[in-house]
Amino acid sequence: MAQKDNKKNIHTISMLVANKPGVLVRIAMVFARRGYNIDSLVVSPSHTPRFSRMTITAQGNPETLEQIIKQANKLVDVIHASEHSEMDAVHSELALIKVKYTKTTKPIIAKLAKRFHARLLDDSDNLFIFEQAGSTEKLDEFEVLLKKYSVIEMVRTGKVVMVKGHEKT
Amino acid sequence: MKKTSLKKSMTGAEALIKCLENQGVEYIFGLSGGSAIPMFDALVNSKIKLILVRHEQGATHMADGYARATGKPGVVLVTSGPGATNTVTGILTAQMDSVPLIVLTGQTTTWGLGLDAFQEADITNISMPVVKHNYLVKNTNDIPRIAKEAFHIASTGRPGPVLIDLPKDVSSGIFTGTSLNPPMDLPGYTVPDKGNTRDIQKMAKMFKGATKPLLLVGHGAMIAKAHKEVRALAEKLNSPVISTLLGKGVFPETHPLSLGMIGMHGTAYSNKAIINCDLICSIGCRWDDRINGNNDEFCIGAKKLHIDIDPAEIGKVVKPDVSVIGDARLIVEALLKKVARLDTDEWVKEVQFYKKEFPLKYNNDNGLSAQFVIDELYKVTKGKMVVTTDVGQHQMWAAQFYLADKPDQWLSSGGAGTMGYGYPSAIGAQLGRPNDQVIAICGDGGFQMTLCELATAAVNKIPVKVLIIDNKYLGMVRQWQELFFDNRLSGVDLEGNPDFVKLAESYGIKGFHIDKVSQTRKVLTEAIKYKGPCLIHAEVAKQDNVFPMVPAGKSAYHMFLERPKTKLEKPTGST
Structure with missing residues (x-):
């Protein structure tokens, strides 16, 4: 669970992914491999049935996160992944x-x-x-x-x- | 889209094999089993040749060797359960070195999935961290699309292994689709190509004013077939070139501007050049820890340029000043038009001085040395063989002394460091390159991990050679224990090695034996001339070490050229 003193290092990542079995495992693996703790994860339908939306909040250092987002973007089933701040979303x-x-x-x-x-x-x-x-x-x-x-x-x-x-x- | 007419009904497995034929597959490396029978059955009437292996790991390395030697994806076919899990080592090897593989695994029926059916293994999830992508096929009619996607994913961009898990009811079910060449459905997969023009312009500008440049070529440059462009760039800039283990051959190692391999056991002159350069441009290299040692001390003060097709490699280890994402060949071609000759005469003189002052060397003082045997092999074959290696001391000695002047001539397990890779990969390479001579240089340890494939070479009359550098130790670990652990040898003595010549002969393979300096050239010449598969057993000095050496986790500043007299602290880097 989130530690309060770590709050500023909490990141929100949104992904548009193919609506296929196993996508969640692939993405979770990318986070786990770099030792990133997922605080919350929402998987839900998107505006088209082909794709699902994942919204992940996680904590850890920003450089590792940048690498994780790049790795997630590499997954064949991920259409795009990006981090969002309070400012842009x-x-x-x-x-x-x-x-x-x-x-x-x-x-x-x-x-x-x-x-x-x-x-x-x-x-x-x-x-x-x-x-x-x-x-x-x-x-x-x-x-x-x-x-x-x-x-x-x-x-x-x-x-x-x-x-x-x-x-x- | 071309429509293939489907006259008579076929099974999913037959549709799959047709798709493989349409992809130009010549060989499938495999081992049968219950849930894979539909595919093996479909192979009976196919023009694709099945190479029956003796262990599934061997199949993956053969397909890997075939892929590296030809640039085409290698195909593996195995059964479910242990058949599938035995491929994991080979899949990791291919993934770490960006090699295109298609691994087809049998699986229990769809209704048996997750019920611990006989020989069930959840290979889709097991393989997930070591594949570029994988599929569990649920519907027979999806097979052609998935096969097409798998080949596309495996062979484009940064290549890698793709696994397709085929439940038995899916492969034996009747295919009722309309096309064997349906459109792909890959909305999340894009392949970077020529690189951003502005990034290339920025990179070209960085070269201006550099007086001590280095081009660092890696496997990415080889995969992109950028060798001509890399050579043109080096010659136009008048810049020395260094290479990673897997980049050997992108730039001719006998070229005056070549400084050979860098890294832990790279040449002293390339590691000295790394310390003193003012610009380093990586072309398809991922700055592996075996190259950088210590990132904080790596190329201090030098401008760092990075060309890579994989965006996730940019900034992963080394933060570059400028990077371009895309195909190495196209990017270097574009760069070539934007750069001019640099003022590097002094620098070239300096590195030539290092080359003369700190050459690679060996002696036969402790008996027949492995380096001598490999050097003689290089001379006897005029450096023209396709060489695969296993992993360990012999691999480093081979990298140092068997120079590669051409791409796709040097096949070695770099990232994964997979022992057992050498011999099977040579079998695959030899099948892919029938007009070239292929030799596996193996240690006595690694060879014994996959030696059952001697049968595969013998039965199929594949004229592949293997040179066993036998020092009766797991030598690289013994070297570490000697240097860093007070020579407390633990788990490295290979007492009980077989008589390798007799072993070969028992498979019907010709065996040769070397244990003296004086006979080396003669025996090697005879063995190379021998038509058909053969094994050369070289019994070498037991306790020779690989030098130069940069201890793990240290920068090139800490390189030593010979055995240090003082006691060394334990390395901080991994392995």
């Missing part, structure tokens, strides 16, 4: 959080959820399930605040990105 992520409440904490947690635009998906057995979408930072922030109460479970989708303007992701 919009970033988004979704989280589901299950939090336990009591009579006293219920209104506080509800207020907090409202502040973070989190949607209540379920309320049973004194447990809320919230859905929150937004930047990784906003999700982190909400999580930290909720942890003061009792977070039972959390699931995050991992970050997805899209390049701004005419350029393709």
Whole structure:
């Protein structure tokens, strides 16, 4: 898992890949071989059924990453791979959080959820399930605040990105 | 797209073999097995000649030798499970040295996949890190497209091995497609070609003002067939040329501007030139650690230029000042038009001085020396043979003393350092080049790893020669233990070697024996003249070392020319 002090070395890589079995293994191998730890990985359909989209966040030194991207681009099933910053692309992520409440904490947690635009998906057995979408930072922030109460479970989708303007992701 | 008419029904395996024929495949190197039977069956009626090997590793090295000697992809056919896993060493060897191979593996049925069926091995995943690309075929009708893509991928750009895994129901199923030459579907695969004009212009400018230039030629220049252009560039610039182990022969090693091989066991003069150059231009070399030693001390102050077809090689090890991505031949051709003769008279004099002052040398003081035997072979054959080597001391001595003046004349496992490569690769090379004489120079260790292929040479009457440099040791490791580990020998004594001459004879192969300086030339002459396969067993001094030597992880500054008197620290580099 991500170490907080390493945050500035977190990179977001987006790849357009052929929609074939084994592509994920090929790409994961390129990262693993250079000792790069993948923090999140999203594989999803793209705008055409032939291709899939992979969005990877990983941490490590930028020079190694540059080499990894070149190696990934070499894979026959990778159409293109590139790194994206906050500047050139919009970033988004979704989280589901299950939090336990009591009579006293219920209104506080509800207020907090409202502040973070989190949607209540379920309320049973004194447990809320919230859905929150937004930047990784906003999700982190909400999580930290909720942890003061009792977070039972959390699931995050991992970050997805899209390049701004005419350029393709 | 040309349509091939399909008259009668055929199996997937038959379609595959037809596709191979259409690709111009002459030989398939293989070993049969249950799940590969459909392909072997299809070969019965094919004009492709099957070379039945005795071990699958041998098949991969034969295909590799064939590919390096001809420039065409070599084809391997094996069965599933252990048949497939036995090819992994040969696939790694080809991948590390950018050699085009097509490896066809049988596989259990598609419905048996993942159920631990008999002789099932997940070879697609096992081979993934060592192939350029691979396929698991799920549908018989995909076979022609996949075969076409495999040949395209294996032989273009930076070549490499492609594996095709063929489940038995897919290969024995009826092909109902419409064409054996369908369009490829490779949206993610592009091949760089002539290089960016502005990059070439920038590179040409870098040459201006250089007075101590060096051209460093590697296997990439050989693959691109850039030898004429490289020679023209060297002569136009008046620049000395150094070569990697696999670049031997791109530039004639007997040319006055050639300084031979660089690196750990390169010539002293090339390593001295590396220290003193003010510009180094790599043409198809990947700055391997055996060349650079220590990147921080490599060519300090020199401008570094890099030509490579693989974008991932640029900046991987050495950060170049200028780089051009593309085909070495086309790029050097373009460069030629943009550069002029440099003021290098002093520099050429300087390197000639190194050449005279620090030549490669050997003596027979400890008995018959390996270098002498190889040097005599070079003289007897006037340097005209196609030479393959195994890996170890004999490989370095062969690189030092069997000079190559032509490309595709020197075949050696460089990147992977695969022992067992020498003999099978020579068999493949000899089949690919029937008009040339091919010899494998092997050590006694490596030869024994694939010696079962003596049968393959004998049965097929392949007139390949093998020279065994027998010092009864895994000599390179013994040398390291002597120099860096207080001579604490461990795991290097090859006690129990067979009588190699008798061994050859038991296969019906002629054997020759050398153990004296005085008989060397005569025996070598006789063996080379011998028509048909033969083996020359040279029993040499047991404890000779390879010099010059740059310890692993050190720069060329730390080269020594002979055995140092003082104790050496353990090397910091790997192997």
